[in-house]
Amino acid sequence: MDRQSEVPQALGDLINRNSTRLTEADTRLLDVLMQDPVRAAMDNGKEVSSRAGVHPASAVRLARRLGFKGYPEFRSFLQANLLEGGGDFDNPAARIAARLVRAEDGGVLSSVLDSEIAALERLRNTVSDADIRAFSECLRKSRRIFLFGQGHFSSLSALVSLRLNRSGYETVDLAARMNQLPETLNTLAAGDVVWLLAFRKVSPLIQEMRAIARQRGAEVLMLTDVLNARLDPAPDHQILVSRGKAGDSQSLVVPMTIANAVILDLAAIDDGRSLRSLAGFKSFREDCGLSRALV
Known part of the structure; x- marks a missing residue:
């Protein structure tokens, strides 16, 4: 199964453009991210590193190699892809995850109310x-x-x-x-x-x-x-x-x-x-x- 086809296309483009710079730790991290794109948009760098079995700082280094200032900016990029990349998702887990991303700042109830009002x-x-x-x-x-x-x-x-x-x-x-x-x-x-x-x-x-x-x-x-x-x-x-x-x-x-x-x-x-x-x-x-x- 081609797991890269399951991740947002923009992330696939980033990987292709920077493939020669990626280390073994980067590859392990990206493998974890591609296995579960929904969870990838939710987890922080420490959690992703732990699941990949690499040093906690590895996620930060990967983000910088891909052109981001740090992992929070990379995570925001993944979240934006989740929110904007697929219309209304066929995957129920992706739909729930996208709503949780939107709810992070203002709370779940406020997020639902804002959506309904809009x-x-x-x-x-x-x-x-x-x-x-x-x-x-x-x-x-x-x-x-x-x-x-x-x-x-x-x-x-x-x-x-x-x-x-x-x-x-x-x-x-x-x-x-x-x-x-x-x-x-x-x-x-x-x-x-x-x-x-x-x-x-x-x-x-x-x-x-x-x-x-x-x-x-x-x-x-x-x-x-x-x-x-x-x-x-x-x-x-x-x-x-x-x-x-x-x-x-x-x-x-x-x-x-x-x-x-x-x-x-x-x-x-x-x-x-x-x-x-x-x-x-x-x-x-x-x-x-x-x-x-x-x-």
């Missing part, structure tokens, strides 16, 4: 009321709504399904029916809406759902953070959001905010259907006796 401010400037209205109009006219999100976003699809059902819209959470997807999707028909939540990547399963929706004449909505998300054919309506830059917390609040806005706008345009359904559900829950039976 992501929400970007949302204000990138998604319009017209985008929200396109989704809510589509839902208002629907016969049934089918929602699907994978991974963390199966929780979002469950919550949105719950809220839409309480608002009087027949909604199916496909993520909760993974063992019955063929049976459920076989009922898709014209007048139905499929709302897809695609984050970090557009999976083959989502592509298949889009294809089935087209065959059955159902409309497709897509909420995604994938800049170049490709569905063939394209969804009928799509909202593209940023959940944060590399090293940020990759907000779950941003897509939930969009969903909340769509459901609120739906209540504003459906001639009281949502409000009547919510009031009816409240009365039923209070009078049906189920709450007492479940205690």
Whole structure:
């Protein structure tokens, strides 16, 4: 396995440019760094030297041979590569490490809050009321709504399904029916809406759902953070959001905010259907006796 291909390309360039100056200790240090680029960006020079089995000062000497004033500057370089070199990382450990790097100065909570606030401010400037209205109009006219999100976003699809059902819209959470997807999707028909939540990547399963929706004449909505998300054919309506830059917390609040806005706008345009359904559900829950039976 070519481990050098796993490290940031800029580090690989530095190694190549200075290869004739590197000592045996340098090679051992670089081997440790390349084995685990994520940890390399987190450890200090003493820790890296210890893992490489060399003198503590060796890490400082390596940093200087590569053109840095000392190991802290070299470590900052590695951290910058971690934060900026790979967009939103496919490696979960890299994503967490990048966030820890950002949190070092101000604390974890402050770092997460800053990320969420920044992501929400970007949302204000990138998604319009017209985008929200396109989704809510589509839902208002629907016969049934089918929602699907994978991974963390199966929780979002469950919550949105719950809220839409309480608002009087027949909604199916496909993520909760993974063992019955063929049976459920076989009922898709014209007048139905499929709302897809695609984050970090557009999976083959989502592509298949889009294809089935087209065959059955159902409309497709897509909420995604994938800049170049490709569905063939394209969804009928799509909202593209940023959940944060590399090293940020990759907000779950941003897509939930969009969903909340769509459901609120739906209540504003459906001639009281949502409000009547919510009031009816409240009365039923209070009078049906189920709450007492479940205690």
